[in-house]
Amino acid sequence: MVGTLRFAHPTNLPPPCRFLPAACSGPSRPSLKCRRMLTLRPYMSTDFDALYAISLATADAGADASRLYHDKHLVGAIYSAPYATLDPDLVVVAADEEGVGGFVLGAVDTVSWEERLERSWWPQLRWRYPAPDPEARGGWTPDQRRISMIHNPERAPIQVAREFPAHLHLNLLPRLQGRGVGTRLFHAWLRLANARGASAIHARINRANARAMAFWSRMGFRPITLPELSEGRTVWMGRS
Ligand SMILES: CC(C)(COP(=O)(O)OP(=O)(O)OC[C@H]1O[C@@H](n2cnc3c(N)ncnc32)[C@H](O)[C@@H]1OP(=O)(O)O)[C@@H](O)C(=O)NCCC(=O)NCCS
Numbered sequence: 612m613v614g615t616l617r618f619a620h621p622t623n624l625p626p627p628c629r630f631l632p633a634a635c636s637g638p639s640r641p642s643l644k645c646r647r648m649l650t651l652r653p654y655m656s657t658d659f660d661a662l663y664a665i666s667l668a669t670a671d672a673g674a675d676a677s678r679l680y681h682d683k684h685l686v687g688a689i690y691s692a693p694y695a696t697l698d699p700d701l702v703v704v705a706a707d708e709e710g711v712g713g714f715v716l717g718a719v720d721t722v723s724w725e726e727r728l729e730r731s732w733w734p735q736l737r738w739r740y741p742a743p744d745p746e747a748r749g750g751w752t753p754d755q756r757r758i759s760m761i762h763n764p765e766r767a768p769i770q771v772a773r774e775f776p777a778h779l780h781l782n783l784l785p786r787l788q789g790r791g792v793g794t795r796l797f798h799a800w801l802r803l804a805n806a807r808g809a810s811a812i813h814a815r816i817n818r819a820n821a822r823a824m825a826f827w828s829r830m831g832f833r834p835i836t837l838p839e840l841s842e843g844r845t846v847w848m849g850r851s
Contacts, residue, residue, distance in 0.1 A: 649792060651799050654695055654702035654714070661704070661711035662695055663687030669782040672819040676753075685740075685757040689764075690780055691716060693732045701807075703799045705783065705792050712787045715796040717779030719809040721772040728764065736761045767813065768847070770837050775813035775849035777804055788822075797830050811851035818846050 666687035670676035676686065684692075694716035695702050705713035718724035742762040743755035751759065767778065779800055781793055804812070814832060816823045824846060832848035840847060 648707065649787070650706045651703055651795060652706065654699050654704055654716075656699070658704050658711050658714075659692070659695060662691040662702075662714055665712070665714060665782050665784055666691045668784055672817045673823055679753040680757070681752070681754050685754055685761075688736055689757060689760055691782075693728055694718070694780075697727060697731060701800070701803055703796055703803070705787055705796055707787070709786070713781075713783035713792055713796060715779060715781040715800040717777060717800065717804065717812075719777045719804055719807045721767050721776055721778045721813070722769075724778075725764070725766050733761060733764065765845075767815070768837070768839055770839060771813050771835055771847050771849065775811040775835070775851065777809040777812040779804075779812060779814060781814075793826055794830070811849060813847055813849045816846045816848060818844050824848070 663684055663686075667677050667680065667683055668675050670686040670690075671679060677683065680686065691714065698716075698718065701718070702714060702716040704711045740758045740761055743751055743759055748759075766772075772778075779797075781796055781800075783792055783796075801812075812832075813835065814827050816827060818824075827848045827850075830850065832850040835847040835849045
């Protein structure tokens with residue numbers, strides 16, 4: 612707690628809040644695991660490595676992807692590090708006594724965010740990770756597929772970005788899942804995003820991640836059905 616007080620809170624983010632996860636409340640006596648205290652607080656630069664680790668630990672349709680990647684930083688370099696670097700005030704983390712185990716982050720205007728990444732994020736990574744040979748695409752390793760994404764980032768379809776301009780990512784390590792932490796992180800992020808004028812939001816979900824789809828549905832997101840969106844591995848969901 613003391614550490615968090617050294618940092619100014621972004622506008623509208625409540626002070627760090629400590630709570631017992633929802634699964635612990637109720638008439639039955641909580642288990643030892645359940646008594647774990649949790650803090651939601653603004654991101655600090657010392658959380659950077661944890662963001663990479665959480666990204667990797669949830670990158671296989673919500674499950675651990677560490678066995679798939681040789682370079683353990685590639686997933687985070689795409690999905691979490693740019694947000695923490697370029698817009699840290701819009702990042703909230705969940706921490707327990709084992710450390711940071713979850714985050715929510717995003718952007719209020721997806722189109723301008725993607726332009727900003729082109730200017731300020733992808734160039735350094737493209738220099739560091741040369742593009743894989745397109746002729747060998749069929750045999751690319753998972754690392755090479757992610758590196759290809761760095762060179763050719765998948766942009767949100769323009770119809771999605773117009774109708775639901777904001778977007779977010781929310782990831783928890785298994786020890787924090789299924790205990791109401793995602794719900795609380797989402798609402799903490801929503802307050803920050805609303806204070807910056809966000810209204811409609813979208814999330815990009817791997818179709819194989821049934822738990823995530825159930826979660827976003829519960830948070831008020833609905834599948835975006837546009838003729839332009841193919842039946843690919845990505846499901847786009849929006850909330851207005
Ligand atoms: C998906 C995720 C963010 C959900 O967060 P969470 O803290 O586990 O979810 P909550 O406990 O707040 O649950 C909220 C609602 O989500 C749904 N939900 C959560 N876990 C679920 C599961 N295993 N199966 C079905 N629905 C589930 C339920 O509707 C639940 O509401 P209820 O408890 O009233 O039934 C979290 O599990 C996670 O980070 N998973 C790995 C990474 C990931 O997949 N991120 C999303 C990428 S798009």
